[in-house]
Amino acid sequence: MSQTTFSxxxxxxxxxxxxxxxxxxxxxxSTAFNLFARAxxxxxxxxxxxxxxxxxxxxERHLAHLRRGVEALNSGKGVERELVKVE
Numbered sequence: 591m592s593q594t595t596f597s598x599x600x601x602x603x604x605x606x607x608x609x610x611x612x613x614x615x616x617x618x619x620s621t622a623f624n625l626f627a628r629a630x631x632x633x634x635x636x637x638x639x640x641x642x643x644x645x646x647x648x649x650e651r652h653l654a655h656l657r658r659g660v661e662a663l664n665s666g667k668g669v670e671r672e673l674v675k676v677e
Contacts, residue, residue, distance in 0.1 A: 596623070 600608075605619070612619050629637040645651055 598623070 608619050608622070612622050617625075626637070
C-alpha cells in the first residue's frame with residue numbers, strides 16, 4: 591500500500607499535549623491520526639459527537655441523572671450492603 595503525507599495545522603500547545611499523550615500510550619501522533627481516519631471510514635461517521643450545544647455540568651440532563659441517583663438512594667437501591675467475610 592503506497593503512503594502519502596498529510597499536513598495539519600494546529601496550535602503548538604495542542605500538538606505538544608497530543609504528542610505527550612500519544613507517547614504515554616505508546617504511539618505517535620501519525621499513528622493516532624491513522625486510527626482516526628480508519629475509524630471514520632469503518633463507521634462512516636466521525637467517531638465522536640460533534641455539536642455546538644454545550645451543556646454545563648448543572649444542565650438539565652445532568653441534573654435529571656443526579657435526581658435519579660438521589661431517588662435510588664432514598665428508596666434503598668444502590669445502598670451498600672454489609673459485606674460478609676468468607677474465610
